Amino acid sequence: MDTTDISKIVQEVLRNKGLIGPGSSTAKPPAQTIASAAAVPSSAKSGRAAVLVEPKKLEIREFPLREIGPDEILVKVEACGVCGTDVHCYKSDPFGLTPNVLGHEGTGEVIQVGANIKMDSVGKEVKVGDKIVTSLMETSPDCLIAKYNPAKANLSDDLKVYGLLPDEPNNHFNGYFGEYLIIRPGSSFFVVNDMSVELRCLIEPAAVVCHALERAKSCGGNRLNFRSRIVVQGCGPIGLLMIAVLRTHGVNNIIALDGNPGRLAMAKSLGADETINYKEYASADEIADKVRSLTKGLGAHWGFQVTGVPVAHANLYKMIRRGGGICEVGHFVDGGECAINPHRDICAKEITLVGSWVYNSFEYPNAYHFLQRAERIGLPVTSIITHKFPLEKIDEAFQTNLRQEGVKVMIEV
Template sequence: MKAVVSQHSRLGVTDIPEPVPGEGQLVLEVTRCGICGSDLHARHHADAQADVLVEAGYEGFARSHEKVVYGHEFCGTVIEQGPGTSGKIRKGTPVVALPLVRMNNGMHAIGLSSSAPGAFAERVLVQEAFAMPVPNGLPPDLAVLTEPMAIGLHAVNRSGITRKDAAVVVGCGPVGLAIVCVLKTMGVETIVASDYAPGRRALAQACGATTTVDPAHESPYGGLGDRGYTTSLADQAEKGLAAMQALRKLPIAWHIVLGSLSKLGYTAPKRPIVFECVGVPSVIDAIISQAPLNTRVVVAGVCMQPDQIRPVMAINKEIDLRFVMGYDPLEFRDTLRMLAEGRLDASPLVTGTVGLEGVAGAFDALAVPDTHAKVVINPRSHAHLTKD
């Protein structure tokens, strides 16, 4: 079958062996596959990522010298069932699947390991246990967004954000846009999206951002308005003194009143939720330095180089720093349902479609941030991205 193979950072269409389903596995005819930022990173930084994952307990990540078929954001139609499958997902059923598969040498990430060829191909192998039928006649161009949108849902879930909290999304690539879409679906009232590229700011607005900011000219935190955040340690001390002076005037002991208010949640500091979706050195430290005190920072951007932060700044400002990766099966299923029911509108993300022959050009186009967000592969198409 035809597939796009990467080796030594070069991409080319070639013939590879047909997938053979093992115990509990399905073969899918690929209908669509998205090009992910992880694919772009792996093309040039596979070895660095592989070294990190070895330390984390996974030795199967792609290496630059290996022949790898990328593609972990996919939907397809079941065409073959392996031994030991339940038969609950019949042939001809359109499905999406979590991109993990058990091979002879263990579990592997589909499309990010030479042991588990991905969906930049005509067909792909998946685990039946991870496959989910596509409901409500959801078209492939939207079903294919299940995996990247699940990334956004997981980041938002990990943030603990509520509808009344304000969100700042720093970086409006596909991950940042997915987060904006999910925040809108959840009814978050204030969503500030920050990006240098005008095209990406426009996409963020289409996805549901209430304010867009060019960080070259203004701070994204200025877009939050006057929400009572504290931006200075001196101001925090002044507010603390004013509160204690008021409590001292009450007929009840101040510590009893303050303790009761604390239990009811009235003393919790006001803070925004910031989603870091850039993934380049210095961005996390800049957020820690510039954001209001007590800000919760959710790091969703994948930085492939060593980075530096100043812990003393984060300590003094009591910054809450959380890192996110992936999703769980329930989040994947919930994302698929939200897309199929029309509650989650991710359609603005798709900015282009190519065939297998157009993948190399799409990688080049995606390196220019203002033109495209999510490019989708249709293996039966011969399309290339048109040049401006």
């Protein structure tokens, strides 16, 4: 069979379908036929994703890529940071999500936009080729917390985060540890073309610290200003970004507390004025004495607890002056309990205690403006990304994180 025979067969099929008239030798399909064929780009029929199939077991699997709907966006993932929450899921599946695709500190390039999508969540035009970030989906209309207090939608019981969603039969691309992400209806998303891929991967954790800062500020008083003396306990990725956001906000007296000399050095570069290595002290009381020596003998005005270690929370009260405050940022999973003395630690000092839980979608713009401002004033925020791994080596990436090597581990897709 030669090309002439093939051409005759194709023309006969098209005549039978009514797409060309009798005797015609060319065909021009209707517009809807062209649109249907372009619904999923030919280069994106399937993609790989790292599936957590059980605790401590990730498998790279190939999945078909379904056609997106008119209110959805198809993203080609570029990179994603490994969050502490990802590591907790990897170790023990505390939320009962397996099998699923993790990853929520990610970013990628738009390769297809649903017909109904015109703008991102702050009114920027969105189009193919744009760089984008997303994390949260809208809560259920039945959620009374979100309904009566939208500013507290982050406390909804059905808060949904990409990378912390169960697998679905018709969509396996729910997290950033895969080649693609489908942004579904009801999601917040933001076009961030003017940022490097590293900076974009820090927007989600930056939203965490921006929210924590707002929680502390919500308590009123005069505790967070140029002369405030602040302790940040824990210099992991969130703690380091907490230091950076405080410095960017104008706080000039920041004390960083950690047991890793490398992380303490990084804390200095990101805005800490003083550092304390807790391993050099015999007790929490001695650490508190050191803090008081750096704060005119009174203790810090405010402390941010970012370790995720319960006993660290208990110890922080000793470092805070009377009338001061504490923001607990570090416990996104249940790490256990600790003992405090309500009289000595809270009542006698009139301590203000606030918790900080994730963030709201409207805090994403605040987060990326913070990161841009931090870079402009010379804070090397992207330096916290110390390791990069391809998707094929995601197990090695998680093991690196578990060994606490470096600071922030990033997966490049």
